[in-house]
Amino acid sequence: MSERPSLVFVSPRFLFPTDEGGKIRTTQILRGMKGGRFHITLMSPATPEQTARHREEIEAVCDRFIAWPARSVGPLHRITRLRHLLSLKPVSVAAGVDPVARRRVREQLQQGAQVAVFDFIHAATLAPLHGLCPTVMFTHNVEAEIFRRHAEVAGHPLKRYVWRGQHRKMARFEARELPRFDTVVAVSERDAEAFRAMPRNRRVEAIPTGVDLDFFAYRPPGDGDHLIFTGAMDWQANIDGIRFFMDEVWHLLVQRRPGARMTVVGRRPHPELVEQAARRNLPWTFTGFVDDIRPHVYGGAAYVIPLRVGGGTRIKAYEAMAMGLPVVSTGLGVEGLPLTDGEQFLQADTPEAMAQALDRLLSDSALRLRLSQAARRHVEDHCSSLAVARCFEDICQRTMNGQG
Known part of the structure; x- marks a missing residue:
């Protein structure tokens, strides 16, 4: 076992391929932290096929990977998840509730994790109700704000009604769940201020947005339209x-x-x-x-x-x-x-x-x-991605040490 402190990073979705912004941000941070101050255990849903196909990418972002069974997503997934409209939770949260995953996370934290990071507010459903170690909630958005904006641009009255309902549910969910975590990490000062305005949040910190400058090398723009x-x-x-x-x-x-x-x-x-x-x-x-x-x-x-x-x-x-x-x-x-x-x-x-x-x-x-x-x-x-990873690592260190 490594002498470095144990950090458990819980993602409610498999991070590969990195085909959307949240996955890119998370994997850049983990890649920058790999080999640093923490021994990193990444937990997420995954099939054996996914784990095998993306093994090199997984090994590049963590020291150990633990998967729980990924739920199959069929062609009717978008329709069947609408049954969660009747839930008190937002659809995106209710559809991801997974008792097996929650149990796996608890078992891992009980093995001596010294700090745990939960990726996206949706991962709050995987966090034990009673803290087993200091915790960080890594938010990529103010989710309720997204739903409010969908309601504002929706053209159909029924869609506006649904989005407004989802906005109210997500606002309640964020206000209830975020205070459970020792630190809330936001991706901009604007988002951080929104979270600080919520009652009972303990500590809110912001990180900058990073980009891999070597991978995304510069070329002059083209001349065509x-x-x-x-x-x-x-x-x-x-x-x-x-x-x-x-x-x-x-x-x-x-x-x-x-x-x-x-x-x-x-x-x-x-x-x-x-x-x-x-x-x-x-x-x-x-x-x-x-x-x-x-x-x-x-x-x-x-x-x-x-x-x-x-x-x-x-x-x-x-x-x-x-x-x-x-x-x-x-x-x-x-x-x-x-x-x-x-x-x-x-x-x-x-x-x-x-x-x-x-x-x-x-x-x-x-x-x-x-x-x-x-x-x-x-x-x-x-915006160096490595500098952003170091900033995130500092936040995890302070959270582990109970520093404000």
Whole structure:
């Protein structure tokens, strides 16, 4: 057994492949902490096939991996989980309640863990009611805020009603569960302030958003009218953002830039979006899942973040900036990131403003290069993934030692 203190890291989902922001953030932190102050045991659901397929990636982020049986997800999963609408918990939480996983976590903590980290608020259902060691809750968003924003942009009255109900349930769940943990870690000062405003939270700390600067190497932006978006396309916020861009922005942009084309890089693109692009004969490409986004991103002229819903911080923004793509984003798309409009990116919050900003960027190669270089300098100065991992490690150390 290692002489280093034992840290148990509990994830409610298998972290590989790293095909969405939360998984990327978590694995970057664990990779940066591996071999440091703690002996890290990672716990998550996994099948034997998943464990075997991703063994090298698992070994790169932890000293020991313990899996509990992963639940099978069938084609009707999205429909069957709707039965949880009647639960007092939000659907996303109720659907993940797993007594077997909870028992495995308790057994592991009883073996002498000196600090435990629970990844995402949903993992609160896996934390023992009575503390067996100091605990950290790693939040990637203010989840209730995401549901509120979904309600605000929902077009159908029934959808608004459902999202409002989920917002109320998640707000209650966060307020009840977060105070159970010795430290709450937020991914931005904005989120941290929201958690500090909740009664009874013991200690709330913020970490910056990091990016792997060696992996996402810099290249100058391209000269064509090629736009890029990356993100998991089965995540509702990304679906809403791309639908908004397709329906309300695209026709305004092509009036100015007839040669514009779009590549959406991300797993499981929503069939309705793919069919609509084909039906309208739009020059859009949906890649689906890719092992490496870089070949699909390099050479693009601009990166667009048309999000209207979300929480936490968008790692996609920093990845694009690191790779040299000038960014046009809604304010929400870069929320929580210390960026300045006109210096590291261009902000546009209406269809007209976004089309105008993209036209301006695509028409001006000097502006593209200036934003590209300034954005890369920013992430180099503030966003090293290794520095973020060290910050997280410090928080775990202080929590273990009972330091405020």
